[in-house]
Amino acid sequence: MISNSLEEYLKTIYVLKIQNGNIRVTDIAEKMYCSKASVNKAINHLKENKLINYETYGTIEITEEGEDYAKKILEAYDIVYVFLKDVLNIEAEEANIEAEKIKQNLSDTTLNTLAKYTHRVLGLSNLECDYDINKERCRTCVRRKNNG
Amino acid sequence: MISNSLEEYLKTIYVLKIQNGNIRVTDIAEKMYCSKASVNKAINHLKENKLINYETYGTIEITEEGEDYAKKILEAYDIVYVFLKDVLNIEAEEANIEAEKIKQNLSDTTLNTLAKYTHRVLGLSNLECDYDINKERCRTCVRRKNNG
């Protein structure tokens, strides 16, 4: 288990790599509005936790484990975001802010229950949805995102 | 604005005072599973923020402002707790743990929206519930609590 702060770094690294391919300390610092020194510390911690590979002055690579972790973080965000935006009808920008704040604090079981509830209420999947955050990315949430 | 940590101390002080009348540093430390030294620091911070009155070796008194603040913290907890327990049907103990973790991070507007949603889904108040977390304690949540 890593801290919320490190989770944010990992998530940012994962997203930036998908968007931009390669990625530098400076990119992360800009995206997260923090100093390069903070990023440097963070990536060394992530390395200690085997979530990324990194050598001094080298390139940042996410490990298998790190990728799974990052996906789970994003998945948790999606579950909360979709609930706030499409069930509670909270405006997108506000829903985004709130989802970012909450997602880290929810247990797997709560996230699973919330996902199933949202799917049911929105008619996105049948009642006996067997979604499990630890097994796979939520197809219905993904579909919603892809459809706008 | 005080930190989440200080909010927890304030909430605990408020609840203990309601339950036990007077209250000591030791009581707070026991309830929060922390050292008396931590409590001492916290109450001095709360005092600086005018949320409690305290003199060295004296008694701990909550100010008007502190009481309002504590009530709001409890209210936020209730809103999340009732949603988790009665809408998502999460088991009480788990709902309690999760509500404790989330409540601090939600904005007033999200809390209001969530409260109204819960009331509507549970049929606890009419659709045009004008509940506002900053104005008063939620009567429907209170009623639910009192009725078990």
Added chain:
DNA sequence: TCCTTTTGTTAACTTCGGTTAACATTATAT
């Protein structure tokens, strides 16, 4: 090539929220 700019690292420091241990004060029991 080599000089300059960009990028990355490190050291020293800050704040927050906690700890333990030593000490001070207050309360209690005989």
Added chain:
DNA sequence: ATATAATGTTAACCGAAGTTAACAAAAGGA
């Protein structure tokens, strides 16, 4: 009334997560 127990305070410390500033390394242009 006083010894002892309980309670409260303070000092010195820790780790997490950030900062700035100085320095090191890499990249790019003339």
